[in-house]
Amino acid sequence: MTIIITGSSAGIGFALAEYFGKKGHQVFGLSRTLVQSKFFTSISTDIIKKDSIDSAISEILKNNSTIDLLINNAGMGIVGPVEDTSQEDILNIFNLNLAGSVMMMSAVLPKMREQKNGKIINISSIGSEMGLPFRGFYSASKSALDKVTEAIRYEISLWNIEVCSLHLGDIKTNIAENRLKTNVSEPYKNIFEKVYSLMNSHVENGIEPTEVATYIEKLLSEKKWKAHYYFGKFGQRIGVPLKWILPQNFYEKLMRNYNKID
Numbered sequence: 001m002t003i004i005i006t007g008s009s010a011g012i013g014f015a016l017a018e019y020f021g022k023k024g025h026q027v028f029g030l031s032r033t034l035v036q037s038k039f040f041t042s043i044s045t046d047i048i049k050k051d052s053i054d055s056a057i058s059e060i061l062k063n064n065s066t067i068d069l070l071i072n073n074a075g076m077g078i079v080g081p082v083e084d085t086s087q088e089d090i091l092n093i094f095n096l097n098l099a100g101s102v103m104m105m106s107a108v109l110p111k112m113r114e115q116k117n118g119k120i121i122n123i124s125s126i127g128s129e130m131g132l133p134f135r136g137f138y139s140a141s142k143s144a145l146d147k148v149t150e151a152i153r154y155e156i157s158l159w160n161i162e163v164c165s166l167h168l169g170d171i172k173t174n175i176a177e178n179r180l181k182t183n184v185s186e187p188y189k190n191i192f193e194k195v196y197s198l199m200n201s202h203v204e205n206g207i208e209p210t211e212v213a214t215y216i217e218k219l220l221s222e223k224k225w226k227a228h229y230y231f232g233k234f235g236q237r238i239g240v241p242l243k244w245i246l247p248q249n250f251y252e253k254l255m256r257n258y259n260k261i262d
Contacts, residue, residue, distance in 0.1 A: 080182025169232015
């Protein structure tokens with residue numbers, strides 16, 4: 001199987017690329033930073049630049065006749081109050097988390113259509129199902145990707161191409177080091193630091209990235225995909241159905257308690 005994984009220089013992407021490479025698949029890791037691995041081929045790629053994506057796809061197709069799986073993993077976190085977030089930061093997060101993933105799908109779909117098969121996994125977040133405090137634009141960017149995923153499932157169903165959103169809970173990676181942190185104005189400083197500390201502790205105690213790989217491996221064995229899959233600790237996954245069934249004000253009270261906002 002020929003697999004393309006974006007954001008493969010570290011964290012979840014690197015773990016996925018190595019895992020599937022060890023399994024004998026032909027894996028190409030696309031990231032701005034080149035990395036060395038015995039198990040996958042690293043290609044320097046900026047997924048918000050079409051010419052960079054096209055160059056990477058051309059390189060892959062030189063020696064591979066198919067593209068079987070795209071895992072759209074590249075993305076960035078952003079933290080800070082909604083009020084303090086600049087237009088530039090909003091556009092940057094949507095450009096990477098939404099537009100970059102869409103551009104990658106557009107790049108592989110012609111080959112998948114020609115093959116009349118293929119699979120695409122858009123890495124989303126459990127947080128895309130609710131507006132998280134001080135992560136509003138991260139939630140929003142991933143939620144936007146979810147809706148695009150739902151839409152494109154209709155559009156490409158004629159060619160036996162499967163697409164889904166995989167919503168992850170907290171995974172033990174260095175995401176805290178790479179998040180974009182906005183300005184935090186005086187009214188928010190105390191509560192932000194409290195929530196931010198809790199946020200980072202959840203990541204430090206998160207699920208190991210290799211467990212995401214084994215979950216995806218099981219998913220690949222399923223013939224027909226649902227639009228959404230959820231993987232994370234129970235306490236995070238349960239937040240999704242609760243959001244659907246509970247009155248909004250009561251749900252917000254639970255979320256304030258969970259995030260120590262009082």
